[in-house]
Amino acid sequence: MKRQPLTEIHAPCLVLPADNIDTDQIIPARFLTTTESAGLGRYAFADWRENPDCPLDDPRAGDCGVLIAGDNFGCGSSREHAPWALLDFGFRAVVSTSFADIFRQNAHKNGLLTVQLDPEAHRKLLTSPWEDVHIDVVGCTVTLSDGSEYQFPLDPFAKHCLCNGIDELAYLLDFEAEIMKYEESRTS
Amino acid sequence: MTQVPSTLFDKIWERHVVARGVDGRPDLIYIDLHLVHEVTSPQAFAVLASRNLPVRRPDLTMATMDHSTPTEPMDIAGGWSGIDPQAAQQLQTLCENCERHGIELFGPGSTHRGIVHVIGPELGRTRPGMTIVCGDSHTSTHGAFGALAFGIGTTEVGHVLATQVLLQRRPKTMRVVFDGPAPVGVTAKDLALAVLSRIGVDGGTGHVIEYQGPAVRDLSMEGRMTLCNMSIEAGARAGLVAPDATTFAYLRGRGEIPEGTEFEPMVQEWRGLRSDDSAVFDKEVVISCQELAPMITWGTNPAQAIQVGGELPILDDGNREAFAYTGHAPASTLLGSKIDVAFIGSCTNGRLEDLCAAAEVLRGQSVAESVRMLVVPGSETVKRSAEALGLDEVFRAAGAEWREPGCSMCIAMNGDFVPPGQLAVSTSNRNFAGRQGKGSRTLLASPETAAACAIAGEVVDPRRFLSTTGGVR
Numbered sequence: 163m164k165r166q167p168l169t170e171i172h173a174p175c176l177v178l179p180a181d182n183i184d185t186d187q188i189i190p191a192r193f194l195t196t197t198e199s200a201g202l203g204r205y206a207f208a209d210w211r212e213n214p215d216c217p218l219d220d221p222r223a224g225d226c227g228v229l230i231a232g233d234n235f236g237c238g239s240s241r242e243h244a245p246w247a248l249l250d251f252g253f254r255a256v257v258s259t260s261f262a263d264i265f266r267q268n269a270h271k272n273g274l275l276t277v278q279l280d281p282e283a284h285r286k287l288l289t290s291p292w293e294d295v296h297i298d299v300v301g302c303t304v305t306l307s308d309g310s311e312y313q314f315p316l317d318p319f320a321k322h323c324l325c326n327g328i329d330e331l332a333y334l335l336d337f338e339a340e341i342m343k344y345e346e347s348r349t350s
Numbered sequence: 351m352t353q354v355p356s357t358l359f360d361k362i363w364e365r366h367v368v369a370r371g372v373d374g375r376p377d378l379i380y381i382d383l384h385l386v387h388e389v390t391s392p393q394a395f396a397v398l399a400s401r402n403l404p405v406r407r408p409d410l411t412m413a414t415m416d417h418s419t420p421t422e423p424m425d426i427a428g429g430w431s432g433i434d435p436q437a438a439q440q441l442q443t444l445c446e447n448c449e450r451h452g453i454e455l456f457g458p459g460s461t462h463r464g465i466v467h468v469i470g471p472e473l474g475r476t477r478p479g480m481t482i483v484c485g486d487s488h489t490s491t492h493g494a495f496g497a498l499a500f501g502i503g504t505t506e507v508g509h510v511l512a513t514q515v516l517l518q519r520r521p522k523t524m525r526v527v528f529d530g531p532a533p534v535g536v537t538a539k540d541l542a543l544a545v546l547s548r549i550g551v552d553g554g555t556g557h558v559i560e561y562q563g564p565a566v567r568d569l570s571m572e573g574r575m576t577l578c579n580m581s582i583e584a585g586a587r588a589g590l591v592a593p594d595a596t597t598f599a600y601l602r603g604r605g606e607i608p609e610g611t612e613f614e615p616m617v618q619e620w621r622g623l624r625s626d627d628s629a630v631f632d633k634e635v636v637i638s639c640q641e642l643a644p645m646i647t648w649g650t651n652p653a654q655a656i657q658v659g660g661e662l663p664i665l666d667d668g669n670r671e672a673f674a675y676t677g678h679a680p681a682s683t684l685l686g687s688k689i690d691v692a693f694i695g696s697c698t699n700g701r702l703e704d705l706c707a708a709a710e711v712l713r714g715q716s717v718a719e720s721v722r723m724l725v726v727p728g729s730e731t732v733k734r735s736a737e738a739l740g741l742d743e744v745f746r747a748a749g750a751e752w753r754e755p756g757c758s759m760c761i762a763m764n765g766d767f768v769p770p771g772q773l774a775v776s777t778s779n780r781n782f783a784g785r786q787g788k789g790s791r792t793l794l795a796s797p798e799t800a801a802a803c804a805i806a807g808e809v810v811d812p813r814r815f816l817s818t819t820g821g822v823r
């Protein structure tokens with residue numbers, strides 16, 4: 163059940179500059195009656211894509227592997243359908259100044275990288291739509307085509323799992339003895 | 351050796367560490383209660399099936415159906431006619447998964463079915479000091495009991511099903527102190543919206559919030575649930591209120607909790623679940639209670655809230671899109687804005703006390719001709735209790751629809767929704783663009799405010815409709 167390791171991303175970026183993009187925007191609730199996790203990319207930002215100016219329907223959007231979004235991306239519900247939809251659309255990373263906690267966890271568990279930049283670097287990326295971006299997951303850097311490079315923080319365990327395609331469930335199952343010991347300690 | 355003062359959060363966390371994270375790894379935290387519903391579980395059960403894994407502790411797992419269930423009465427065959435076929439399949443999948451793994455399910459026809467965060471407490475499953483998770487962000491609700499309760503994604507639902515533990519980074523702590531009692535007419539929902547308007551939609555990110563102060567102590571358990579419920583709207587995965595006499599009175603004899611002499615040792619243990627006086631929090635916020643009033647949101651996130659009679663903010667870059675979507679005029683007032691829908695229900699305000707409060711306002715009054723009002727009890731138990739009090743008659747007589755339990759118009763995935771462009775006053779928790787239906791516009795408020803607005807057909811200060819003896823509830 164090993165996932166594909168994610169060590170670097172080299173792709174054009176798509177910019178959605180709005181702040182506080184909530185998971186209801188990423189995938190509206192009316193699409194959540196599915197029992198599948200595959201094929202949700204067609205519902206990504208479904209309500210936004212009715213606007214003719216929406217960059218997600220630009221012919222270039224299909225090649226974009228990086229989403230640059232405003233502050234506090236992924237707030238709201240715990241629906242993992244949000245990262246599933248973004249990944250299926252083609253994104254491998256989302257860049258913002260901050261992420262909601264549950265979204266960040268859900269993203270990393272599915273191999274979608276979250277890149278948290280300081281506001282100045284973030285502003286630069288917000289104004290660089292369609293530009294090629296290079297992300298080094300191991301070194302935690304984002305590089306633009308003009309050579310400017312920015313560092314980002316990444317939880318060491320999340321990085322370990324992303325870079326090595328670690329399956330966290332298998333990791334947890336290895337703790338069976340500790341879990342049993344804990345349960346015994348509580349009943350005694 | 352002197353004991354380091356610790357917070358309520360620290361105490362619960364420490365008791366649940368199965369394995370301490372070393373070399374930069376997160377802690378492994380044991381989960382005491384796992385709540386499951388139809389929307390975020392099928393893919394997790396599928397992972398277990400693909401790996402041939404059992405559910406490790408079905409006895410610590412409890413399932414219900416709420417999100418995609420219709421709120422129309424069931425037909426005589428015990429099914430929902432007119433249900434969306436995909437929703438029906440999702441419900442069926444949950445039935446099969448629970449059957450296969452021996453998980454208790456409050457399914458169609460169950461007298462205890464209801465919104466997951468309403469029935470956990472109601473059945474006495476939610477208890478102080480527990481760790482509780484659910485594939486739903488409003489799991490924070492259960493923090494009202496002094497339980498560490500937080501929402502998880504579907505991958506983590508699978509982790510808990512298979513192992514009963516979660517890999518978690520220890521969050522930071524934040525204390526929100528209400529510096530006095532709440533003024534008359536200010537409800538738990540107003541306290542929650544006041545906190546949000548103060549700290550913003552990301553003010554609690556990375557933190558667990560503990561609510562303290564007289565206004566919190568004065569709240570009933572139901573009010574505390576409303577307050578903790580909306581912690582996630584500030585980005586905090588969990589909210590906490592330390593258990594006290596109000597908590598113990600609620601729990602005594604509830605469900606399988608004993609009420610006699612066996613209950614006392616439980617209380618003794620729960621009394622220790624409080625933050626030490628000198629405990630240090632990573633962040634502190636003090637809310638001045640004197641200035642509080644009934645609140646209402648105007649924008650497209652729950653922190654865009656004002657006092658009902660207050661002035662909307664002036665236009666700026668941060669709110670331009672919210673004003674464009676909602677159509678309200680900057681620097682004006684919401685008072686007098688015509689509403690189309692009033693919705694009472696959800697895990698935020700769908701409990702008996704909420705329905706009582708709305709019914710008090712509506713008794714002998716009529717919902718305005720132009721308004722559709724939907725009252726959706728949070729559970730079968732809430733519904734029965736409300737009907738025993740005759741509240742259904744009050745709602746019907748006023749012209750409101752009295753529905754079956756479920757999440758309904760809060761998330762609008764069961765066929766109940768606010769049509770495009772319409773303005774709804776809702777007691778739910780999110781006013782995101784399209785949350786209550788594509789193109790819907792939402793004003794979040796308390797049950798009292800929603801009921802008052804329904805009568806007036808426009809946004810009004812609910813205190814016009816409240817008896818002068820009303821206070822915090």
